[in-house]
Amino acid sequence: xxxxxxxxxxxxxxxxxxxxxxxxxxxxxxxxxxxxxxxxxxxxxxxxxxxxxxxxxxxxxxxxxxxxxxxxxxxxxxxxxxxxxxxxxxxxxxxxxxxxxxxxxxxxxxxxxxxxxxxxxxxxxxxxxxxxxxxxxxxxxxxxxxxxxxxxxxxxxxxxxxxxxxxxxxxxxxxxxxxxxxxxxxxxxxxxxxxxxxxxxxxxxxxxxxxxxxxxxxxxxxxxxxxxxxxxxxxxxxxxxxxxxxxxxxxxxxxxxxxxxxxxxxxxxxxxxxxxxxxxxxxxxxxxxxxxxxxxxxxxxxxxxxxxxxxxxxxxxxxx
Numbered sequence: 095x096x097x098x099x100x101x102x103x104x105x106x107x108x109x110x111x112x113x114x115x116x117x118x119x120x121x122x123x124x125x126x127x128x129x130x131x132x133x134x135x136x137x138x139x140x141x142x143x144x145x146x147x148x149x150x151x152x153x154x155x156x157x158x159x160x161x162x163x164x165x166x167x168x169x170x171x172x173x174x175x176x177x178x179x180x181x182x183x184x185x186x187x188x189x190x191x192x193x194x195x196x197x198x199x200x201x202x203x204x205x206x207x208x209x210x211x212x213x214x215x216x217x218x219x220x221x222x223x224x225x226x227x228x229x230x231x232x233x234x235x236x237x238x239x240x241x242x243x244x245x246x247x248x249x250x251x252x253x254x255x256x257x258x259x260x261x262x263x264x265x266x267x268x269x270x271x272x273x274x275x276x277x278x279x280x281x282x283x284x285x286x287x288x289x290x291x292x293x294x295x296x297x298x299x300x301x302x303x304x305x306x307x308x309x310x311x312x313x314x315x316x317x318x319x320x321x322x323x324x325x326x327x328x329x330x331x332x333x334x335x336x337x338x339x340x341x342x343x344x345x346x347x348x349x350x351x352x353x354x355x356x357x358x359x360x361x362x363x364x365x366x367x368x369x370x371x372x373x374x375x376x377x378x379x380x381x382x383x384x385x386x387x388x389x390x391x392x393x394x395x396x397x398x399x400x401x402x403x404x405x406x407x408x409x410x411x412x413x414x
Contacts (some may be wrong), residue, residue: 228255259299
């Protein structure tokens with residue numbers, strides 16, 4: 095009796111069912127491996143992007159000065175219109191509409207003074223036992239070395255203090271509303287010396303430490319003005335028009351710098367003659383270090399204060 099042949103596992107060269115199942119399983123395993131690799135790559139990419147974002151944020155905040163409160167920053171945010179840069183002892187103060195910052199290492203690192211947020215600080219005056227700062231809201235006073243400030247009220251209050259200067263407890267003030275005022279008690283009380291003068295003064299009123307009646311004041315309308323009678327009368331001293339800031343070397347007050355709206359100038363004879371001074375672009379404020387060896391300038395870049403220093407009389411400048 096003839097033997098019946100068993101059917102072949104392949105038909106017409108096609109894989110058998112078992113082979114098809116094995117191939118499908120291998121394909122599923124390969125797909126799973128590919129998916130795992132893609133997930134690992136995605137996790138790595140996300141982690142790398144997060145690391146880059148953190149690094150960028152750290153760099154951004156370090157440059158802008160938006161560090162957490164109490165932390166120093168490389169360049170402080172002061173807001174629109176940079177009005178002031180002044181040296182008080184070993185401290186530098188820089189301020190604009192929104193904020194004020196202090197540096198105690200020559201302008202390399204800055205710390206925001208939160209009690210002067212939105213004070214629009216312009217003028218500064220050091221009295222016997224306090225530091226005064228003036229701005230649009232009025233006067234602020236510090237008795238802890240400039241670490242914190244309190245706004246003055248009552249008889250001490252003065253509206254819109256755009257310019258300040260002092261020797262001892264004699265303080266001079268220029269205000270668009272109040273004119274030119276003087277205090278003989280460190281800013282506790284004020285008297286109006288000239289209701290018309292001082293309305294366009296800006297920043298620092300320079301007071302001769304050897305003669306408190308001799309004053310110099312940058313005037314946005316008239317340039318640099320001088321008084322020899324404590325602000326009862328004023329006369330133009332020359333220099334750049336539209337004076338926004340003035341400073342003199344504390345060790346030699348005949349060495350004088352004025353920053354105007356379009357140019358700047360230096361005098362070595364108390365303002366009798368002037369020579370052009372090249373300062374960093376956008377400079378609106380200037381001051382000297384207490385020992386007179388360094389001249390500092392400040393300019394606004396966006397809402398950040400950019401400070402520069404010169405130790406050769408303004409011939410060259412280094413950005414801080």
